Amino acid sequence: MAHRRDHRSPDGMTEKCGVVGVSLAGRDAARPLYYSLYALQHRGQESAGIVTHDGFQQHSRVEMGLVGDVFDADDLDQLNGPTGIGHVRYPTSGGVNTCCAQPFSVSFKSGSLGLAHNGNLVNAAEIRSELEALGHAFTSNGDTEVIAHDLARNLLEEDLVRAVKRTMGRIHGSYALTIMHDDAVLGVRDPQGNRPLCIGELDDGYVLASESAAIDTLDGTLVRDVRPGELIVLAPDGSGFDSYQLLDRDDTAHCFFEHVYFARPDSVIDDSLVYDVRRDLGGELWAETGIETDVVMPVPDSGRSFASGYAEAANADGADVEFAEGLMKNRYVGRTFIMPTQDERERAVRLKLNPIKSTVEGKTVTIIDDSIVRGTTSTQLVDLIREAGAEEVHVRIGAPPIVAPCYMGIDMASRDELIAADKSTEEIREMVEADSLAYLSIDAIADVLDRSHGDLCLGCVTGEYPYDIDGERTDREVSRPAVGSGSAPADD
Numbered sequence: 440m441a442h443r444r445d446h447r448s449p450d451g452m453t454e455k456c457g458v459v460g461v462s463l464a465g466r467d468a469a470r471p472l473y474y475s476l477y478a479l480q481h482r483g484q485e486s487a488g489i490v491t492h493d494g495f496q497q498h499s500r501v502e503m504g505l506v507g508d509v510f511d512a513d514d515l516d517q518l519n520g521p522t523g524i525g526h527v528r529y530p531t532s533g534g535v536n537t538c539c540a541q542p543f544s545v546s547f548k549s550g551s552l553g554l555a556h557n558g559n560l561v562n563a564a565e566i567r568s569e570l571e572a573l574g575h576a577f578t579s580n581g582d583t584e585v586i587a588h589d590l591a592r593n594l595l596e597e598d599l600v601r602a603v604k605r606t607m608g609r610i611h612g613s614y615a616l617t618i619m620h621d622d623a624v625l626g627v628r629d630p631q632g633n634r635p636l637c638i639g640e641l642d643d644g645y646v647l648a649s650e651s652a653a654i655d656t657l658d659g660t661l662v663r664d665v666r667p668g669e670l671i672v673l674a675p676d677g678s679g680f681d682s683y684q685l686l687d688r689d690d691t692a693h694c695f696f697e698h699v700y701f702a703r704p705d706s707v708i709d710d711s712l713v714y715d716v717r718r719d720l721g722g723e724l725w726a727e728t729g730i731e732t733d734v735v736m737p738v739p740d741s742g743r744s745f746a747s748g749y750a751e752a753a754n755a756d757g758a759d760v761e762f763a764e765g766l767m768k769n770r771y772v773g774r775t776f777i778m779p780t781q782d783e784r785e786r787a788v789r790l791k792l793n794p795i796k797s798t799v800e801g802k803t804v805t806i807i808d809d810s811i812v813r814g815t816t817s818t819q820l821v822d823l824i825r826e827a828g829a830e831e832v833h834v835r836i837g838a839p840p841i842v843a844p845c846y847m848g849i850d851m852a853s854r855d856e857l858i859a860a861d862k863s864t865e866e867i868r869e870m871v872e873a874d875s876l877a878y879l880s881i882d883a884i885a886d887v888l889d890r891s892h893g894d895l896c897l898g899c900v901t902g903e904y905p906y907d908i909d910g911e912r913t914d915r916e917v918s919r920p921a922v923g924s925g926s927a928p929a930d931d
């Protein structure tokens with residue numbers, strides 16, 4: 440196999456995370472940050488961190504573990520100040536890694552910086568080498584520290600907005616960032632808007648978050664998505680925010696997998712409610728691949744909205760299918776996907792999911808999941824449901840076959856682990872021992888999201904990426920984004 444340069448961060452890990460930022464009028468930001476991180480826990484369970492600023496100095500707590508375990512009431516009391524940022528980090532197949540817990544914070548000549556990053560840069564190694572040659576010393580292997588050093592360097596020469604613009608012109612790849620420079624909280628989204636980031640209004644301030652569900656948790660109102668290439672600067676007194684469109688491109692590269700799997704169904708991302716998208720994708724799945732069986736069952740939890748949309752469309756079409764919760768999930772079992780060995784992954788699926796015998800016994804059954812990656816879940820489930828007495832087991836998948844890795848921030852396993860990388864759907868059907876297997880088409884995804892193929896990142900299902908990645912094909916002419924002229928606040 441040809442040697443591929445690893446465009447994930449230098450340690451081979453990618454940053455698949457949730458970020459928040461809060462600026463309030465006269466009340467400490469620690470608790471709103473804590474609650475919003477709680478709402479984003481699904482985006483990262485390896486580490487959690489909060490950095491606040493009280494007008495004089497930073498306060499920080501960043502630890503390995505879940506949000507509820509990392510912070511107790513005393514910790515939150517000590518995180519003083521009305522502005523702050525927070526981060527939850529996704530676990531990776533490489534195991535725990537304390538060095539990359541975030542937010543990353545640093546003090547330097549022009550003040551203090553804190554950075555929380557969701558995404559993955561494709562040129563972090565190059566920038567890091569350049570900065571090292573200039574004498575910068577790095578303490579971690581992650582992309583985030585590279586961004587922090589570059590920004591700190593620019594801040595020695597430029598004002599905040601120009602410094603961010605210069606850093607954005609240098610870094611390539613996907614990034615949704617919340618940044619603290621002294622007590623100012625900033626939000627930045629990469630010029631193709633690969634990862635989500637939105638702005639919310641609270642009674643006494645503003646919040647930035649990867650997903651709108653975090654804003655709901657704070658009883659806030661979603662104002663809008665941060666635009667691709669836009670910098671948002673929250674006023675330190677919580678009174679508003681300024682917008683600067685720093686980089687412009689004609690196209691976007693929104694990650695479709697956020698809608699299919701990663702985001703919460705109750706979040707609105709780039710103007711679409713994820714729940715509605717998944718239900719509509721379920722409807723399309725019926726239209727494209729439907730087969731009438733006695734029962735339609737979701738693989739909990741991610742298959743649920745697809746399955747309800749599928750069953751509803753089936754019945755509206757004159758079929759007679761029962762939508763049933765026939766698989767019970769043990770919610771105390773962690774994520775099976777990242778277990779290090781195949782044997783452990785298989786055991787974990789069995790621990791996690793159990794069929795309700797009476798729902799499937801003597802019946803023809805369709806199970807619906809959002810995606811097949813390695814094929815572990817589907818193989819195990821088909822076997823279990825047959826053992827529980829099903830007459831036929833059909834599998835329907837709410838995404839196209841995953842044929843290539845993700846370089847943009849979602850842990851997708853490596854190419855040689857992806858079952859669809861070198862197998863046809865019929866070969867996969869045989870391997871999972873299903874009576875039939877069908878996936879949703881790429882066109883259906885684009886139709887439901889109401890975007891052209893060229894405005895989505897479809898790299899994992901096409902093997903062609905919207906970013907310039909060595910050893911991979913690109914699906915568009917890769918042009919470095921134009922640096923916008925506007926540094927005047929817009930009217931938002």
Ligand code: AMP
Nearest residue numbers: 741776810811812813814815816850851
């Ligand atoms: P697999 O068992 O390897 O085929 O993986 C598919 C299952 O893992 C599905 O039930 C998905 O909901 C879930 N899944 C898909 N992508 C990811 C991901 N990036 N991280 C964790 N779980 C995932």
